[in-house]
Amino acid sequence: MNRRLLLGVLMNMMLNIADMSVDELVVFRAKILLFGALAFALWQFGWIATDAIANTNQSAYGVAAIITTLGAIGWVTTAILLFKLNQKIKQADVLPAMQDELVLKNRSTAFFQSYFVLFGLVWLLIPVMDYGLFDIKLAVRTIATLAIIIPMILFSIYELKNDSGADE
Amino acid sequence: MTADVGLGNRLREFRTRHKYTQAELAERVGVTRKTINTVENRVFIPSTLLALKLAKALDVSVEALFYLE
DSSP states (O other): OOOHHHHHHHHHHHHTTOOOOOOHHHHHHHHHHHHHHHHHHHHHHHHHHHHHHHTTTTHHHHHHHHHHHHHHHHHHHHHHHHHHHHHHHHHOHHHHHHHEEEEHHHHHHHHHHHHHHHHHHHHHHHEEEEEEOOOOHHHHHHHHHHHHHHHHHHHHHHHSSSSSOOOO | OOTTTOOEHHHHHHHHTTTHHHHHHHHHHHHHHHHHHHHHHHHSSSHHHHHHHHHHHSSSHHHHHHHEE
């Protein structure tokens, strides 16, 4: 039943893509990326949690495993939606508009800011490693996950904001 | 030239004179409507190429469309 519902929602979203304007496609892309960032975070952080608590708490391990699975399903959904979105962009021949200079500026700003956040986190690892309170492998995986989701979130936010005073 | 010199524009004025919506002008120059909106609101400074495209689409000179303030 749940699988049918999920497939129904997916099919509905895919059919709606066909009728979208460039403006709606831009907003839709930003929302897909936000959803993708959330799904990837659930998948990877859930996975990290399962590895961190593997032999300690069975119920917490079960919850983390469910979160990991949900995140993975969400990530696959994101990939399908991005594939359909790209198909629509090519069909409608709106690729230059979807990658105009404002989009490129937002993308480079998102990557630039993410770089400094991650650079700070890597530097933070150096003194924290001295205490040996955690598994360095898990810490690196956490930073690698953040390296994926922070640019996605920042780019989506920049794509969705600063649109006041718009007309028809 | 001082660093506090900004770039002003009369994009909204010329666009409404041509009775274009932001979306219509965006389609003519190959950008998103939001790009037009952010240029009009002075949130985003366009490149020379986009400034020239906008001027051409609105049939005015770049100097008429953009100015230093």
